[in-house]
Amino acid sequence: MSDRLAVLKTYKLYVGGKFPRSESGRTYRVQDSNVAKASRKDARDAVVAARAAFGGWAGATAYLRGQILYRVAEMLEGRRDQFAALGSSPEDVDAAVDRLVWYAGWTDKISQVRGGANPVAGPYFNISAPEPTGIVAIVAPSSSPLLGLVSVIAPVIATGNVAIVLADEASPLAAVTLAEVLATSDLPGGVVNILTGSAAEVAPWLASHLDVNAIDLTGVADPALAADLEIAAAQNLKRVLRPSSPDWTADPGLGRMTTFLETKTVWHPKGT
């Protein structure tokens, strides 16, 4: 044992590719650390950062998005010990890395699986393709802090959406550490924004924010809060993924990607 005094980490938010403290100056004590407690203003700042990132990320080639998601997997693989120290089982870390690889491969395949040519009864070229919905607010699940978190973020960004994630209140350290992984993976700032603190406090501001396009309520345990968030989301017809407790080790299917995809259909005459 050395006598050296360890340098402790300050756990902050991840917004627009940077690690700011909460503008409110608030922290809360959890997992033996002082963690930033995000406010309404932090949520709004995250929306601004996410909107600024959306055009570039949605417009990036699917190949590039796949490369970057794969890079996230590589970076996560290299930080296995950190996540183990924060309480993730080795199996969870393995599964989280594998999940990122799985979604990395989907970026340039989902359009072919979900889109295609439509044989209309007339002289028209007609094609449908999926496009990202926009800004997706995610209430992260409390089960499997790393695997659950990766499993809700990766499908959203794989298809070109940008995310604002409310980390699980009781286990935020894995989320902030994942932010460090994301920040070193060539993921453009603002594509994923992570807020720590109270989801019950911050989620309503995101659910009612008119520049947020969709909300994933997976981690909302209180049915009354979930219903309130869904009601708030109706104001601008947000796409809503209702609460659930998935088995994160099972095949995730396509649902987490397709819920946050729009279908665009383009017509053009042939021969005139």
Add this chain to the structure above:
Amino acid sequence: MFEYAPAPESASIVDIKPSYGLFIDGQFVDGSGAFKTINPATEEPLAEVALADAGDVDKAVAAARKAFKKWSKLPGKERGKYLFRIARILQERSRELAVLESIDNGKPIKESRDVDLPLVAAHFFYYAGWADKLGYAGFGPDPKPIGVAGQVIPWNFPLLMLAWKIAPALACGNTVVLKPAETTPLTALLFAEICQQADLPPGVVNIVTGAGETGSALVNHPGVDKVAFTGSTEVGRMIARSVAGTNKKVTLELGGKAANIIFEDAPIDQAVEGIVNGIFFNQGHVCCAGSRLLVQESVAEEVLDSLKRRMATLRVGDPLDKNTDIGAINSAEQLSRIRALAEIGESEADRWSPPCELPAKGFWFAPTVFTGVTQAHRIAQEEIFGPVLSVLTFRTPAEAVEKANNTPYGLSAGVWTEKGSRILKIADKLRAGVVWANTFNKFDPTSPFGGYKESGYGREGGRHGLEAYLNV
């Protein structure tokens, strides 16, 4: 302008009954009250229609629930044959249905005859073929129906919206309770007769008539597993709120304020036809209508001159006259809404209509164009749902895209240019569910339709349209 002699389609092909009941469990039954539906071109009452209250809706949902047990277990091949049968009867009786649609809705017979009815039959034919192929649709090897679908449809394309709702629902093994709009119930009730003719098992299709309260009772009924709504964004919001915290699946097809973008290199004559079709088709009672014309500054004058010339040839009048281009506004209520927004427009921008004699009786609105419109004007932001076009200009493609996307809606858009790469780039950047390039207002059963943003969610039509009715 050519003189046209009147060429009225005979109304004798359709036999409108003095009164209609609700269609529940395969039978026409009394409702809890009655209301009248009128001919919007003459204001004459057409028939008395039963009004369904919450109790009637409950009976219809119970009938649908009972029928679901057998219908969902029926082999897809057999379900499909019922739908093929319905498609054929629709084709056989299409003239009768077209005339009835024009009488109850006010739309020109040439549209109900040549657009609505062919699409209605084609839609049933298309989804009939899916019924025994659902395992190949990309939603898993054995996708299951959801259950009872509560469906609420608008008055602008009464029978076509019915087809968009009922055909995929039944093909996937669901049963339905459908509420047509209170101003246009008659073709849905004739469709109920067609279900009887086709020997469709009782309860698979139920039709309840009434206004907002009936729709609300249906949407909020705990026995409804799936809600499908086409109509205003305001009602769509209410529905999204009312299903919060439930397990109901929802699809919403709501309002729009589509930009129709004309670049300077566009074929102007074709583009003008597209503009006219985009905003004056079906009196502009079209959620995806091209109600905002975005024209590049360098050709704005030429396009507007040509557009005004073309508008002066539009014939407004008797919906049953085969020469009519623009029929009657569907209701007094809608007419007053159009008038109110047009008056607001007049205080904001320059109003123009061609000389146009409107019939003395009935609900009419002359084709109207507003120039000098800016993005802040209400007629550039709000859905008018009438034959009213707002014209804005732009200089660069980036500005066109910016303006096109600058509404809360995202249903459709048009782009006119001879440059292929520009079409693809602009189409990519438009936040809208349907983009018509060098064409407008084209529909097909194989082609998915639905909006981005506040124009709703879910798709109708095509393989995509199955998802709304499968438990996936």
